[in-house]
Amino acid sequence: MKKYTGLDDITDLKELIAEAREIKKNPYAFEHLGKRKRLVMLFFNSSLRTRLSTEKAACNLGMDVTVMNFNSDAWKLEFEDGTVMNADTSEHIKEAAQVISQYGDVIAVRAFPTLTDKAKDESEYVISSFEKYASVPVVNMESATAHxxxxxxxxxxxxxxxxxxxxxxxxxxxxxxxxxxxxxxxxxxxxxxxxxxxxxxxxxxxxxxxxxxxxxxxxxxxxxxxxxxxxxxxxxxxxxxxxxxxxxxxxxxxxxxxxxxxxxxxxxxxxxxxxxxxxxxxxxxxxxxxxxxxEQANNRTFSAQVVLKRILENLASKSQKEKLESSRYEY
Amino acid sequence: MKKYTGLDDITDLKELIAEAREIKKNPYAFEHLGKRKRLVMLFFNSSLRTRLSTEKAACNLGMDVTVMNFNSDAWKLEFEDGTVMNADTSEHIKEAAQVISQYGDVIAVRAFPTLTDKAKDESEYVISSFEKYASVPVVNMESATAHxxxxxxxxxxxxxxxxxxxxxxxxxxxxxxxxxxxxxxxxxxxxxxxxxxxxxxxxxxxxxxxxxxxxxxxxxxxxxxxxxxxxxxxxxxxxxxxxxxxxxxxxxxxxxxxxxxxxxxxxxxxxxxxxxxxxxxxxxxxxxxxxxxxEQANNRTFSAQVVLKRILENLASKSQKEKLESSRYEY
Amino acid sequence: MKKYTGLDDITDLKELIAEAREIKKNPYAFEHLGKRKRLVMLFFNSSLRTRLSTEKAACNLGMDVTVMNFNSDAWKLEFEDGTVMNADTSEHIKEAAQVISQYGDVIAVRAFPTLTDKAKDESEYVISSFEKYASVPVVNMESATAHxxxxxxxxxxxxxxxxxxxxxxxxxxxxxxxxxxxxxxxxxxxxxxxxxxxxxxxxxxxxxxxxxxxxxxxxxxxxxxxxxxxxxxxxxxxxxxxxxxxxxxxxxxxxxxxxxxxxxxxxxxxxxxxxxxxxxxxxxxxxxxxxxxxEQANNRTFSAQVVLKRILENLASKSQKEKLESSRYEY
The missing domain is CATH 3.40.50.1370 (Aspartate/ornithine carbamoyltransferase)
Known part of the structure; x- marks a missing residue:
C-alpha cells in the first residue's frame, strides 16, 4: 500500500480485513517494522478515537509519533496556487508538505469540510494538496468527503x-x-x-x-x-x-x-x-x-495498524529496491 | 493498587512512602514493568508539574504516554444520565470512558471544580464517571475535591x-x-x-x-x-x-x-x-x-511512579491470574 | 557545549558543521547517548519546523521528548523580581525553571519578542530567566532577538x-x-x-x-x-x-x-x-x-541534533567527573 487517502487504495479488501484480525490477536508481532520511522499526525480538527487509536497503532508497530494541532501549533496554510500571500495565510502547503516529509516517514491528516463551499470541499484540497506535495505516504484521518x-x-x-x-x-x-x-x-x-x-x-x-x-x-x-x-x-x-x-x-x-x-x-x-x-x-x-x-472503536486501532503496516512494508521494499539498484551501479 | 482516585486507595502508607523513596534512588529499576503499556493523560485544566512529573514517572517505568487536552483536542462531554443531547455536548462519558479504555492501560484525569456548584463538585462527577465507565484503572491528577x-x-x-x-x-x-x-x-x-x-x-x-x-x-x-x-x-x-x-x-x-x-x-x-x-x-x-x-515538586515524580508501579503490578498479577484460570479450563 | 542560547556558545564552528554533516549521513550513530534523558520543549509561540525537527533530532539521539504549549497548557509566568503577584501571573519563573529542571535533562524554549517594548525584548528576559534559574542546559528555539x-x-x-x-x-x-x-x-x-x-x-x-x-x-x-x-x-x-x-x-x-x-x-x-x-x-x-x-529545513534536524549531542556529551562527562570525584572521597 503506497498511501491510504481513500477506499481506492484498497486492492484486496478480504485479505486486508483478515490481516487486521490477525494483528488484533497479536498486536506486537511487527514491532520492529516501524523502528526509526516517524508518524506525523496533523489535526486541523477535533479528534478522540482517531487520535488515540492511530497513535496506538503506530506505537504497536514500533513507530515514533508526533501529534500536532496544526491550527494552534503551527502557521495558517495557503492552498491556492499563485496567490499573493499578503493576507492571513503564512505558509504555503507546497513548502509545508515538503518540509514535514523530511521530519516524518508517514503523514496523517485530519481536515473537515467547510460545509459551505461544496466545490472546495469536493476538491479535497487539504488532503490532496498534502498528497501532491508530500514526498512520503499520506494517510487520511477523515477528510472533507471521506473517512x-x-x-x-x-x-x-x-x-x-x-x-x-x-x-x-x-x-x-x-x-x-x-x-x-x-x-x-x-x-x-x-x-x-x-x-x-x-x-x-x-x-x-x-x-x-x-x-x-x-x-x-x-x-x-x-x-x-x-x-x-x-x-x-x-x-x-x-x-x-x-x-x-x-x-x-x-x-x-x-x-x-x-x-x-x-x-x-x-x-x-x-x-x-x-x-x-x-x-x-x-x-x-x-x-x-x-x-x-x-468494539467498532476498538477496531479503529487495527484498521489503522494494518494500513500503517502495509505502508511500512512498502517503504521497506522500496528502500530495499533502491539499495539493490544502487549496489548494481557499483558493479 | 487497583486505582488511585483518593487517599482511600492507600492501604499501607509507610510501605508506599518507603517504596517511593527506593524508586527515587533507582528510578529505572522497573523499566520493563510498563513495556507495551500506555498511560493516557486527560487534562480538562492547566497543569505544569502534574503533566511533566506523571509523564516522566510513566516513562521511567517504560510506559508509552499520550497527553490530551480534552477540551481543545476532543469533544465536549456529557455527564448526565438520560439527557437528550441536542445542545452543546457531543459525546457521553459512557462511550468516551469505554473507548479510551481500549486505547490505554491506565487513564489519568485532571478536572478542576466549578467552584459555583458545590453539590456537583462534591459528587466528583468527572473523575467518578471515568472510574465508573472505564474498564482500566483511573488515576486522579487533581479532581474537584482531591489531589x-x-x-x-x-x-x-x-x-x-x-x-x-x-x-x-x-x-x-x-x-x-x-x-x-x-x-x-x-x-x-x-x-x-x-x-x-x-x-x-x-x-x-x-x-x-x-x-x-x-x-x-x-x-x-x-x-x-x-x-x-x-x-x-x-x-x-x-x-x-x-x-x-x-x-x-x-x-x-x-x-x-x-x-x-x-x-x-x-x-x-x-x-x-x-x-x-x-x-x-x-x-x-x-x-x-x-x-x-x-524538592516537593521533585517528589511528584516518585509519588506518581510508585502509584503507577503498584497499578501495573496489579494489572500484571490480574493478567497472570486470568492466564492461569484460562489454562485451568483447558485441563 | 554547556548550553545553546546564542552563537557565542559555538567555539569551533567548522568542526561543529562537519560533525552535523556526519550526523546527517548516519543519524542513529549516537542513539544510546540520549537514553533515559528527556528534552522538555516549551513553546510560548507557534512553530512547525523547530517543533518537528528538534523533536526528531532528540529522538534520533534516543532521548524522550515532552512538548508543552506553555501559554495554554501551564500557568502564566511572572518574570519580574520582587513583584507582588496579585494580578494575572500565577507562577514565577524562579520556581518554574527549577521545577522543570527536575523533570527534564535539557530545556528548549521558544519565546518571540513583544515588538513593542524594545528594552524588554533586548533583555531576552524569557530565555535568560530560564538560563538563570534552570539547573539543566537551555536551548534557544528562537528567542526575542536570536534564532x-x-x-x-x-x-x-x-x-x-x-x-x-x-x-x-x-x-x-x-x-x-x-x-x-x-x-x-x-x-x-x-x-x-x-x-x-x-x-x-x-x-x-x-x-x-x-x-x-x-x-x-x-x-x-x-x-x-x-x-x-x-x-x-x-x-x-x-x-x-x-x-x-x-x-x-x-x-x-x-x-x-x-x-x-x-x-x-x-x-x-x-x-x-x-x-x-x-x-x-x-x-x-x-x-x-x-x-x-x-534542504535548509532538512538541516534544521541536524543543526538541533549536533547541538543536543554536544550537550549530552557534556552532561555525560560531567556526571563521569562527579562519579570520579565521589569515588575519590571514598578512598
Missing part, C-alpha cells in the same frame, strides 16, 4: 460479528442539531459496495447523498421498511448535500428517525461515535447488548 | 526531611486574589491524619473546610499561635467553602496572613506550587534555605 | 552547497504585511561574521538593524547592486528596529524588493520559512531549481 480508516474498522467489525454469509446492512440517517459532514456516510457506503452484503440506505427525502457515492446502492425513504430484517444498522447523521450543509429539519421535526430498540429489532447497532444520546439513538440501544459501537 | 498525588509527594517530602519522630505540621491558609479549589488542602489534611504527626490547621474565620475532611484535626484561628514551634508549615489558599467559591477577603484585607520568615520561625516551608510570591509567601522565604517547595 | 538553531542550519546548508571557497552571501530584506522579529536576521548576520564568506546586507533605508549585530558587515541600500554576482541570497523580512516594531512600508510601497528570478541571477535562494509567496519571493524562485529552502 476510510473508519470504514475499514466498520468492515472489520461486520466481518467479525456477522452470523450470516451475506448479512443485511442498513445505513440509516438520524437527526442531529448541527450540520455534520458526509465523510463517514460516504466511506461506509463505498465500503459496503466492496463487501458481499445486502445493503440499503435510508434517509428522509432531501438528504440524498452524492450520486457518485451512492451509485447503484438501494435507497429506501421509509425507515421502517428499510430496517426490516436488518442484521446491522449503521446510524449516522449528515447534513443536506444539495442545499449544501443545511440542516433542513430541526431534530424535533425528524425526531421520529431516532433509532430505538423497537426500530432496531434483532439487528446489531453501529455508529462511528461520538454519538448524541436520545437524539441519534435511544439510551436503551446504546446501553443494550445489540450495540457494537465500543 | 492525592500531591498529598503523597508531600508525605514523601515530610518523611525525608523530618528531623523529629513526630514533627509538628501546620497547614496555614494564605491570601490569594482568585477563588481557588479545596483539593490540595483536603488531601493534605487527609494525608496528615494518616501520618504520625502533630497536625494543626489555621485559617481566618469563615474559611472553614468541609467537616467531613477536617474531622478531629485541630483548627486554630490565630495563625501565630498555630505556627508556634512548627517543624513544617504547609501554606495554601482556598476559597470559601460555606459561601461556596467566594473570596471573602481581598488579599489586602487578609494580607497579614502572608507567610514571612518571621512567622515561619525555624520551620520548613511547603507549598504545592504554583505560588504567588509576596501574596501567599514573601520572597525571603521562597528564596531562603527553609523552603522545600522544589 | 541560533536556524543560523546553524543555514551555515550547514551554505557549507554543503557552496561551489566557491569564499562564496558571496547576501542577506536581503523583503516586504511583509506584518511586523516580524529581527531574530533570524540577527543570527544569520552573526553566523556569516563567523564564516569565511563575502557578506553583504541590503534593505531599504529605515530598516537598519542593531549596530551591535551588524558590526562591520557591509550594508548596501541598493538591492540590485547588493545582489550582483551573489552565490547565496538569503531573503527575510524584519520590522523596523529604530521605530521599534513598526512596518514603515506597506507591502505595496516596497513591493519592488520582492525577490524574482531576474534579481536572483545565478544565486541559490535561501529562506528560513514560513515564507509568503509573491510577497517575499516570486513563485518562480521557490518552484525553481535555485531554491534550497527545503
Amino acid at each position: 476510510p480508516l473508519q470504514a475499514l474498522a466498520d468492515a472489520i467489525t461486520i466481518t467479525e460479528l456477522s452470523q450470516q454469509s451475506k448479512p443485511k446492512v442498513v445505513l440509516s440517517w438520524a437527526p442531529h442539531p448541527k450540520a455534520l459532514p458526509h465523510a463517514v456516510a460516504n466511506s461506509f457506503i463505498g465500503m459496503m459496495q466492496k463487501m458481499d452484503v445486502d445493503f440499503t440506505i435510508t434517509h428522509p427525502k432531501g438528504y440524498e447523498l452524492s450520486a457518485d457515492v451512492v451509485k447503484n446502492s438501494k435507497v429506501v425513504y421509509d425507515q421502517d421498511e428499510a430496517l426490516k430484517d436488518a442484521d446491522f444498522v449503521y446510524v449516522k447523521n449528515w447534513s443536506n448535500y444539495k442545499e449544501y450543509g443545511k440542516v433542513i429539519a430541526t431534530p424535533e421535526t425528524h425526531s421520529d428517525w431516532m433509532v430505538t430498540s423497537e426500530k432496531l429489532g434483532t439487528a446489531q447497532f453501529m455508529h462511528c461515535l461520538p454519538v448524541r444520546r436520545n437524539v441519534i439513538v435511544a439510551d436503551e440501544v446504546l446501553d443494550g447488548d445489540q450495540s457494537v459501537v465500543i | 492525592p498525588l500531591q498529598a503523597l509527594a508531600d508525605a514523601i517530602t515530610i518523611t525525608e526531611l523530618s528531623q523529629q519522630s513526630k514533627p509538628k505540621v501546620v497547614l496555614s491558609w494564605a491570601p490569594h486574589p482568585k477563588a481557588l479549589p479545596h483539593a490540595v488542602a483536603n488531601s493534605f489534611i487527609g494525608m496528615m491524619q494518616k501520618m504520625d504527626v502533630d497536625f494543626t490547621i489555621t485559617h481566618p474565620k469563615g474559611y472553614e473546610l468541609s467537616a467531613d475532611v477536617v474531622k478531629n484535626s485541630k483548627v486554630v484561628y490565630d495563625q501565630d499561635e498555630a505556627l508556634k514551634d512548627a517543624d513544617f508549615v504547609y501554606v495554601k489558599n482556598w476559597s470559601n467553602y460555606k459561601e461556596y467559591g467566594k473570596v471573602i477577603a481581598t488579599p489586602e484585607t487578609h494580607s497579614d496572613w502572608m507567610v514571612t520568615s518571621e512567622k515561619l520561625g525555624t520551620a520548613q516551608f511547603m507549598h504545592c506550587l504554583p505560588v504567588r510570591r509576596n501574596v501567599i509567601v514573601a520572597d525571603e522565604v521562597l528564596d531562603g534555605d527553609q523552603s522545600v517547595v522544589i | 541560533p538553531l536556524q543560523a546553524l542550519a543555514d551555515a550547514i546548508t551554505i557549507t554543503e552547497l557552496s561551489q566557491q571557497s569564499k562564496p558571496k552571501v547576501v542577506l536581503s530584506w523583503a516586504p511583509h504585511p506584518k511586523a516580524l522579529p529581527h531574530a533570524v536576521a540577527n543570527s544569520f548576520i552573526g553566523m556569516m561574521q563567523k564564516m569565511d564568506v563575502d557578506f553583504t546586507i541590503t534593505h531599504p533605508k529605515g530598516y537598519e538593524l542593531s549596530a551591535d549585530v551588524v558590526k562591520n558587515s557591509k550594508v548596501v541600500y541598493d538591492q540590485d547592486e547588493a545582489l550582483k554576482d551573489a552565490d547565496f541570497v538569503y531573503v527575510k523580512n524584519w520590522s523596523n528596529y529604530k521605530e521599534y516594531g513598526k512596518v514603515i512600508a506597506t507591502p505595496e510601497t516596497h513591493s519592488d524588493w520582492m525577490v524574482t528570478s531576474e534579481k536572483l541571477g545565478t544565486a541559490q535562494f535561501m529562506h528560513c520559512l514560513p515564507v509568503r509567496r509573491n510577497v517575499i519571493v516570486a513563485d518562480e524562485v521557490l518552484d525553481g531549481d535555485q531554491s534550497v529552502v527545503i
Whole structure:
C-alpha cells in the first residue's frame, strides 16, 4: 500500500480485513517494522478515537509519533496556487508538505469540510494538496468527503460479528442539531459496495447523498421498511448535500428517525461515535447488548495498524529496491 | 493498587512512602514493568508539574504516554444520565470512558471544580464517571475535591526531611486574589491524619473546610499561635467553602496572613506550587534555605511512579491470574 | 557545549558543521547517548519546523521528548523580581525553571519578542530567566532577538552547497504585511561574521538593524547592486528596529524588493520559512531549481541534533567527573 487517502487504495479488501484480525490477536508481532520511522499526525480538527487509536497503532508497530494541532501549533496554510500571500495565510502547503516529509516517514491528516463551499470541499484540497506535495505516504484521518480508516474498522467489525454469509446492512440517517459532514456516510457506503452484503440506505427525502457515492446502492425513504430484517444498522447523521450543509429539519421535526430498540429489532447497532444520546439513538440501544459501537472503536486501532503496516512494508521494499539498484551501479 | 482516585486507595502508607523513596534512588529499576503499556493523560485544566512529573514517572517505568487536552483536542462531554443531547455536548462519558479504555492501560484525569456548584463538585462527577465507565484503572491528577498525588509527594517530602519522630505540621491558609479549589488542602489534611504527626490547621474565620475532611484535626484561628514551634508549615489558599467559591477577603484585607520568615520561625516551608510570591509567601522565604517547595515538586515524580508501579503490578498479577484460570479450563 | 542560547556558545564552528554533516549521513550513530534523558520543549509561540525537527533530532539521539504549549497548557509566568503577584501571573519563573529542571535533562524554549517594548525584548528576559534559574542546559528555539538553531542550519546548508571557497552571501530584506522579529536576521548576520564568506546586507533605508549585530558587515541600500554576482541570497523580512516594531512600508510601497528570478541571477535562494509567496519571493524562485529552502529545513534536524549531542556529551562527562570525584572521597 503506497498511501491510504481513500477506499481506492484498497486492492484486496478480504485479505486486508483478515490481516487486521490477525494483528488484533497479536498486536506486537511487527514491532520492529516501524523502528526509526516517524508518524506525523496533523489535526486541523477535533479528534478522540482517531487520535488515540492511530497513535496506538503506530506505537504497536514500533513507530515514533508526533501529534500536532496544526491550527494552534503551527502557521495558517495557503492552498491556492499563485496567490499573493499578503493576507492571513503564512505558509504555503507546497513548502509545508515538503518540509514535514523530511521530519516524518508517514503523514496523517485530519481536515473537515467547510460545509459551505461544496466545490472546495469536493476538491479535497487539504488532503490532496498534502498528497501532491508530500514526498512520503499520506494517510487520511477523515477528510472533507471521506473517512476510510473508519470504514475499514466498520468492515472489520461486520466481518467479525456477522452470523450470516451475506448479512443485511442498513445505513440509516438520524437527526442531529448541527450540520455534520458526509465523510463517514460516504466511506461506509463505498465500503459496503466492496463487501458481499445486502445493503440499503435510508434517509428522509432531501438528504440524498452524492450520486457518485451512492451509485447503484438501494435507497429506501421509509425507515421502517428499510430496517426490516436488518442484521446491522449503521446510524449516522449528515447534513443536506444539495442545499449544501443545511440542516433542513430541526431534530424535533425528524425526531421520529431516532433509532430505538423497537426500530432496531434483532439487528446489531453501529455508529462511528461520538454519538448524541436520545437524539441519534435511544439510551436503551446504546446501553443494550445489540450495540457494537465500543468494539467498532476498538477496531479503529487495527484498521489503522494494518494500513500503517502495509505502508511500512512498502517503504521497506522500496528502500530495499533502491539499495539493490544502487549496489548494481557499483558493479 | 487497583486505582488511585483518593487517599482511600492507600492501604499501607509507610510501605508506599518507603517504596517511593527506593524508586527515587533507582528510578529505572522497573523499566520493563510498563513495556507495551500506555498511560493516557486527560487534562480538562492547566497543569505544569502534574503533566511533566506523571509523564516522566510513566516513562521511567517504560510506559508509552499520550497527553490530551480534552477540551481543545476532543469533544465536549456529557455527564448526565438520560439527557437528550441536542445542545452543546457531543459525546457521553459512557462511550468516551469505554473507548479510551481500549486505547490505554491506565487513564489519568485532571478536572478542576466549578467552584459555583458545590453539590456537583462534591459528587466528583468527572473523575467518578471515568472510574465508573472505564474498564482500566483511573488515576486522579487533581479532581474537584482531591489531589492525592500531591498529598503523597508531600508525605514523601515530610518523611525525608523530618528531623523529629513526630514533627509538628501546620497547614496555614494564605491570601490569594482568585477563588481557588479545596483539593490540595483536603488531601493534605487527609494525608496528615494518616501520618504520625502533630497536625494543626489555621485559617481566618469563615474559611472553614468541609467537616467531613477536617474531622478531629485541630483548627486554630490565630495563625501565630498555630505556627508556634512548627517543624513544617504547609501554606495554601482556598476559597470559601460555606459561601461556596467566594473570596471573602481581598488579599489586602487578609494580607497579614502572608507567610514571612518571621512567622515561619525555624520551620520548613511547603507549598504545592504554583505560588504567588509576596501574596501567599514573601520572597525571603521562597528564596531562603527553609523552603522545600522544589524538592516537593521533585517528589511528584516518585509519588506518581510508585502509584503507577503498584497499578501495573496489579494489572500484571490480574493478567497472570486470568492466564492461569484460562489454562485451568483447558485441563 | 554547556548550553545553546546564542552563537557565542559555538567555539569551533567548522568542526561543529562537519560533525552535523556526519550526523546527517548516519543519524542513529549516537542513539544510546540520549537514553533515559528527556528534552522538555516549551513553546510560548507557534512553530512547525523547530517543533518537528528538534523533536526528531532528540529522538534520533534516543532521548524522550515532552512538548508543552506553555501559554495554554501551564500557568502564566511572572518574570519580574520582587513583584507582588496579585494580578494575572500565577507562577514565577524562579520556581518554574527549577521545577522543570527536575523533570527534564535539557530545556528548549521558544519565546518571540513583544515588538513593542524594545528594552524588554533586548533583555531576552524569557530565555535568560530560564538560563538563570534552570539547573539543566537551555536551548534557544528562537528567542526575542536570536534564532541560533536556524543560523546553524543555514551555515550547514551554505557549507554543503557552496561551489566557491569564499562564496558571496547576501542577506536581503523583503516586504511583509506584518511586523516580524529581527531574530533570524540577527543570527544569520552573526553566523556569516563567523564564516569565511563575502557578506553583504541590503534593505531599504529605515530598516537598519542593531549596530551591535551588524558590526562591520557591509550594508548596501541598493538591492540590485547588493545582489550582483551573489552565490547565496538569503531573503527575510524584519520590522523596523529604530521605530521599534513598526512596518514603515506597506507591502505595496516596497513591493519592488520582492525577490524574482531576474534579481536572483545565478544565486541559490535561501529562506528560513514560513515564507509568503509573491510577497517575499516570486513563485518562480521557490518552484525553481535555485531554491534550497527545503534542504535548509532538512538541516534544521541536524543543526538541533549536533547541538543536543554536544550537550549530552557534556552532561555525560560531567556526571563521569562527579562519579570520579565521589569515588575519590571514598578512598
